[in-house]
Amino acid sequence: MRILSGFSTLVLLSTGMGKSLCYQLPAYLYAQRSKCITLVISPLVSLMDDQLDLHELRRHIYADTVDYYTIKKLIQEVFPACKxxxxxxxxxxxxxxxxxxxxxxxxxxxxxxxxxxxxxxxxxxxxxxxxxxxxxxxxxxxxxxxxxxxxxxxxxxxxxxxxxxxxxxxxxxxxxxxxxxxxxxxxxxxxxxxxxxxxxxxxxxGDLSDEEMDRVCHFLHSRVQDQERTQLFQLTACFKAFKSVAFQSVMSCMDGLEESRSLQLKKL
Structure with a gap:
């Protein structure tokens, strides 16, 4: 409640205690009202990358996916029973x-x-x-x-x-x-x-049997899953490429432009 109320709060939590609620939710709520900065100091950098960065990447493939129920409804409309x-x-x-x-x-x-x-x-x-x-x-x-x-x-x-x-x-x-x-x-x-x-x-x-309808649904859904995996692989590859040439902090790149990292990214 102190965090949601806007008070400065020091929270010490172990893994699995829901640290996302401590910085993601307040940051989102505060950003709706005014400009704010949420500072998170955590030794679990790799854990945070796995939970946040890859999760963000997966969010971008939703536009390229269709759930199985929607596919089934489409098949039922396209292949109606013969009356x-x-x-x-x-x-x-x-x-x-x-x-x-x-x-x-x-x-x-x-x-x-x-x-x-x-x-x-x-x-x-x-x-x-x-x-x-x-x-x-x-x-x-x-x-x-x-x-x-x-x-x-x-x-x-x-x-x-x-x-x-x-x-x-x-x-x-x-x-x-x-x-x-x-x-x-x-x-x-x-x-x-x-x-x-x-x-x-x-x-x-039309007038397909239930088995034939299921085969069509499974075929289309497998194509959707293949597309999801392809998109996720491409996004993950881009994420790793940018991360490999990124600076650890903003203080490291304030002095000037480092062309070697730019050339390295172009080779990737």
Whole structure:
């Protein structure tokens, strides 16, 4: 309580008595209120290095790790159980439904905008050569909007591709081609196509068994652990390299720059 209250306190503790509470916690609390200095005098330098420095290094690899529970939840979303057996009764229809729903498409939102500088007439002309734009306008018309005066249309490219049953790369490639004229002269067509957010998609087989799901989870988790070990090894190597050329105290480097240590660090 004296330490937390801000009083000068002399504490003598043996190993294992919780010295971290005596200097880390007060230093953190005081730093929130005002500038302060926490001085720790301890003969256990190697023990402090092991407990503090390496612990600090491990904190920096958290951004490169994913826990097993999160991986399992991801796998369950990517590989959902096939519900076709509960829906279809006939064997022929069931088999067709299995073929259709074995593949799950996971896509991020990708908004696209098609803008025609020549006005609504050019946009109507585009609908005859680009089915995705025609579908987007049809959806807006069904929603009660007056699309006859539109000179631009913004829509969810992924949703339109899924509605048409087209592959997403094919739809995006067709939209980009609208920016170029197909006439003999070539050049720009006066149509601007913009994607506000890029997307990705992949196909995955569903209806996996519990054993297969576990194998996928273990595989991904092992990759995460390998990445953790790699990052920790790199951080530890950097820590040892800097420590090997560091001065024992600030008084040793106040007189001038020692180029030998700098060259030694560059060789490392």
């Amino acid at each position: 076709c057996k509960q829906i279809q009764q006939k064997q022929q229809e069931l088999w067709k439904d299995v073929e259709d729903s074995e593949l799950l498409e996971v896509m991020d939102v990708c908004d696209g905008r098609v803008r025609c500088y020549d006005g609504p007439r050019q946009l109507r002309k585009i609908t005859k050569i680009c089915p995705p734009v025609a579908v987007a306008l049809a959806r807006r018309r069904m929603a009660g909007e007056q699309v006859e005066r539109f000179n631009e249309v913004e829509f969810d490219v992924v949703e339109v591709a899924d509605t048409m049953g087209w592959q997403l790369p094919v739809v995006k490639r067709g939209l980009r081609q609208l920016q170029w004229s197909t006439d003999r002269g070539g050049g720009r067509s006066g149509v601007l196509v913009e994607f506000s957010s890029l997307s990705f998609h992949f196909r995955s087989y």
